[in-house]
Amino acid sequence: MKVPRAGITRREAGAAQGLLILVASALPVMGVVLLSPVAQRLPQEVGTGPGGISLAPLVLTAPALAIALFSPVGGYLLDIIGRRICFLTALFIYALLGAAPLWLDNPYLIIVSRFGLGMMEAIILASTIALVADYFSGATRDRWIASMMAVAAFAGTLFYITGGFLGSISWKAPFAAYGIAAVIFLAAIPTIFEPRAARAEDAVAPSARRSGQPRSPSRALAAILTATFVGSMFFYVVPLQLGRFLEARGVTSSSTIGLLIALAGLGNPIGSFSFRHLRTAPFAVLLGGSTALSGLGLLLAALWPGAPALVFGAFINQLGCGMLCPLTMAAILRIAPAHRRGASGGGWSTAFFVGQFFSPMAALPLMALDRTGDGVRPLAVANLLYAGAAFWLLAGIKFGSAEARDHGGEADGGRVRGTARTIEVEAGP
Numbered sequence: 001m002k003v004p005r006a007g008i009t010r011r012e013a014g015a016a017q018g019l020l021i022l023v024a025s026a027l028p029v030m031g032v033v034l035l036s037p038v039a040q041r042l043p044q045e046v047g048t049g050p051g052g053i054s055l056a057p058l059v060l061t062a063p064a065l066a067i068a069l070f071s072p073v074g075g076y077l078l079d080i081i082g083r084r085i086c087f088l089t090a091l092f093i094y095a096l097l098g099a100a101p102l103w104l105d106n107p108y109l110i111i112v113s114r115f116g117l118g119m120m121e122a123i124i125l126a127s128t129i130a131l132v133a134d135y136f137s138g139a140t141r142d143r144w145i146a147s148m149m150a151v152a153a154f155a156g157t158l159f160y161i162t163g164g165f166l167g168s169i170s171w172k173a174p175f176a177a178y179g180i181a182a183v184i185f186l187a188a189i190p191t192i193f194e195p196r197a198a199r200a201e202d203a204v205a206p207s208a209r210r211s212g213q214p215r216s217p218s219r220a221l222a223a224i225l226t227a228t229f230v231g232s233m234f235f236y237v238v239p240l241q242l243g244r245f246l247e248a249r250g251v252t253s254s255s256t257i258g259l260l261i262a263l264a265g266l267g268n269p270i271g272s273f274s275f276r277h278l279r280t281a282p283f284a285v286l287l288g289g290s291t292a293l294s295g296l297g298l299l300l301a302a303l304w305p306g307a308p309a310l311v312f313g314a315f316i317n318q319l320g321c322g323m324l325c326p327l328t329m330a331a332i333l334r335i336a337p338a339h340r341r342g343a344s345g346g347g348w349s350t351a352f353f354v355g356q357f358f359s360p361m362a363a364l365p366l367m368a369l370d371r372t373g374d375g376v377r378p379l380a381v382a383n384l385l386y387a388g389a390a391f392w393l394l395a396g397i398k399f400g401s402a403e404a405r406d407h408g409g410e411a412d413g414g415r416v417r418g419t420a421r422t423i424e425v426e427a428g429p
Helices: 015-025 027-033 036-046 056-081 083-102 107-135 138-167 173-191 206-212 217-235 237-248 254-265 267-278 283-303 307-321 324-335 338-368 376-394
Strands: 008-012 410-412 415-417 422-426
Touching (some): 015 027, 015 107, 015 138, 015 173, 027 056, 027 083, 027 107, 027 138, 027 173, 036 056, 056 083, 056 107, 056 338, 083 107, 083 173, 107 138, 107 338, 138 254, 138 267, 138 324, 217 283, 217 307, 217 338, 217 376, 237 307, 237 338, 237 376, 254 267, 254 307, 267 283, 267 307, 267 324, 283 324, 324 338
Antiparallel strands (some): 410 415
């Protein structure tokens, strides 16, 4: 029996850590979504900058821009400073910067606070990814990842409703909701611990490593990040363009459009949860299959007339898109060494949010090719072509087996059971 060294205690991550990470992982979603219901009032409230340029888009999108730019740096900080201190610090500053516009009137200061909020979101997102990888392994880890993505999707709808309710009070009232991070911060202090000894995967048996790890991790990592970037552009087609498609089919009520977008979006968390049961399939098969499903949804929406068919097709599309995040994130964590999980998670965040930024730029020219319809058909064709190309290009790359010994899973007759880790942590006051 192994006896812990003096000054070292053994602590096992469990439901408390997992649930807190789930809640915290929803915070980055708040950046843009919470203000969406008052977006039309922002130009009037924040005014214009030099040359008459509206400052409203910067107020709205500054957090997403900061996440895309700062995620690699935030992930690197996790690796050199530590998960816990970065996570707690980011939660605390997030609460301060998020609520700061309640007391700020200068639009430039509001933009600065929003950009700082996005920087904290980048650290929080990288922290939740790294902590899930450090605390859990194998099937257990993949289940938590799938749950994180599903919670984030549900949270988007919840935050939109919350922002609408608070926005009816004042355009600044939604900023008060960012204060919820202070509650999460207080809960995280006794719950989150630094996984200092999460280096056990370095001792993985050679046979298990050969069977489960890619021979060229850098090639696999580049392929995953590219798939995340391109997939993110398709991921945001429905959230960003469905309102336009509905108007083209005769739906003009803003409240009805919002409700139909929310209904279609329910496919996203369902797709995320499905990863829990499909995780053992090869990466190329899952990526190609989920992308093909999302393209099939758009194709159904293009071929069938009327708004109901459009929403049904968009729901099918979101089922496939919902698989993207847990699939690519889990693949990243299977091949990333423990001391680079923060940077790897930050790279994933950058790829995903840069894809979000480029999504409208890629979608609008494709939609313009449809001179007789509402623009859905070219998007469906492009999605299906990408599904085939992704499978063909990635089938020859090994991304790490979900059934191989996965950074701390317990070997059992050549197979591995995913577990929560018992981690040695330094005893302290």
